[in-house]
Amino acid sequence: MxxxxxxxxxxxxxxxxxxxxxxxxxxxxxxxxxxxxxxxxxxxxxxxxxxxxxxxxxxxxxxxxxxxxxxxxxxxxxxGEPTNYILGEMEFMGFTLKIQKGVFIPRPETETLCEAVLNQIESVGVWDGLHQNDPNGRSSPTELIVFEIGCGCGAISLALALQFTTNHKYPITNYRIFASDISEEALQNARENARRLGVSSNIQFLKGDLFEPFHPLQLKADLLISNPPYVPSSLLDQLSLEIRKFEPREALDGGEDGLTFLRKIVREAPPLLKKGGLLALEVGEGQASTVQDLINPKGGFQEVEIFKDLAGIRRGVLAKLSVKESLQN
Ligand SMILES: C[S@@+](CC[C@H](N)C(=O)[O-])C[C@H]1O[C@@H](n2cnc3c(N)ncnc32)[C@H](O)[C@@H]1O
CATH class of the missing domain: 1.10.8 (Helicase, Ruva Protein; domain 3)
Structure with a gap:
């Protein structure tokens, strides 16, 4: 037309x-x-x-x-170009992110993932094994280590960093975030956002496939978080034109049943988590129970919990690695 x-x-x-x-x-x-x-x-x-x-x-x-x-x-x-690419920016968790073409546009439901994790952190007890008693009798982690897989423009890691830095209700004095992505464009976008938001010194953005960039660090994480690609390959062609034509396919394509990345993450996460560490995953509509089942029987996780987004859709899974199992690793 x-x-x-x-x-x-x-x-x-x-x-x-x-x-x-x-x-x-x-x-x-x-x-x-x-x-x-x-x-x-x-x-x-x-x-x-x-x-x-x-x-x-x-x-x-x-x-x-x-x-x-x-x-x-x-x-x-x-x-058909998405409004956020035209504007070159978007709002996420109350702050402004630069977003460049070729990089996945964060969705509002991912704010629910961030909030679910922040609620866990606020409630303390997530990191039972790590807490040291301070003089006031309150326990707090010595240093919080976060791994994010598939950071895109950095939305999740930056939201956590900004909360840890500015919001005193989280019992965190010291933290380091390591965020990976396979896309160099995404990493450049994320680094720029971190600079603009003043949290560069606490976040390292690493290029590589899933967990691969974390291995040389020889660290274990208190929190492993990801919003991986989870759209079944067969449904990609049914997405709206603006997504299909403008957003990167590698950010969306979750393989045959959409669970390829989620399966790998669940399988490979335990040795990279500290005792009592938290795995937090966003999942696609209709995938939560399957992912919960993937986590439940093996890997030493306990307290597997599903959370919903604002539309009432079961949007993600939180799972805590049991202290006992992790000690055996
Ligand atoms: C659904 S997007 C999520 C981006 C961002 N975390 C967010 O929530 O807005 C998935 C991200 O995973 C990245 N990705 C795809 N395959 C990957 C892989 N094998 N290893 C690491 N990251 C990957 C994509 O480049 C994309 O940035």
Whole structure:
């Protein structure tokens, strides 16, 4: 379909109000999700305003140069490019991440994974074997070690780092995060995000296949976290055009039944976890029980627990390595 400019009436001035209205109508006609919000996000970026400021200056006239830039953004969106690639950024757990083309766009449900893990950490007792008693009788880990597999633009590791650094409710004084990805583009994006957010000194981003980059470290982790590719290969072609055409296939393709990476992670995690260490995995819709079964019978895990996302979908699994089994490793 040929792109039709939403700016049609050349006799009356083009304002924020009229431009948003016309663009939202056009997006809606073309089946773009959240048409009004998308129009607002794209226009706010061009005008270098916050979204709320658009409403405070609704009758501001739009200059020709601004209109041209906005039209280019609209055309990209109409061609199916995800809004976050056009904006070059996104919000995750209350902070802004840069996101570049070719790197997986973090999804809101992954915030649920971060929150489930943070809740465990807050409740202490996850790391029974590691805690030292402080003078106040409270126990806290000496140093928390985190491994993340498949970090993408860094969303999960950065969310944890920012919470550990700024939120005093987590009993963590010292932490190190090691995050791996197979994609150099993703790692570059993640390193830039860590620099911008001021947590570079606590996170190392390592290139390699799954656990491979962690072996030379000769460390065991208190927390091993991952949102791996989990879409069954046969369903990839059924994903929306914007995902299929723009997001990296290697971030999505979970093999024949979608469980290839999850299976490997469950199998290989125990020797890399400290006693009482936590394995935290995001899974696809309908996969939670299978992953729970994969974890349950072997590997020395205990307390396997499923958590749901905000839509009520069973979205992930938390499993604690038993102290006894780990001591045998
Ligand atoms: C679903 S994305 C998750 C990205 C990010 N953690 C998030 O939650 O937004 C999966 C990530 O795993 C990475 N990946 C795919 N195969 C991998 C492998 N064999 N080893 C390490 N990372 C891999 C992809 O490049 C992608 O960044």
């Amino acid at each position: 040929i792109y039709k400019s939403p700016i049609t009436d050349h006799n009356s001035p083009i304002t924020i109000r009229s431009l948003l209205r016309n663009t939202a109508v056009q997006f809606e006609e073309r089946g773009i999700e959240s048409p009004r919000l998308t129009a607002e996000l794209l226009l706010a970026q061009i005008l270098q305003m916050k979204r709320v400021e658009l409403y405070l200056d609704f009758d501001r006239e739009i200059l020709e140069e601004e209109r041209n830039c906005f039209q280019r953004s609209i055309e990209r969106r109409l061609r």
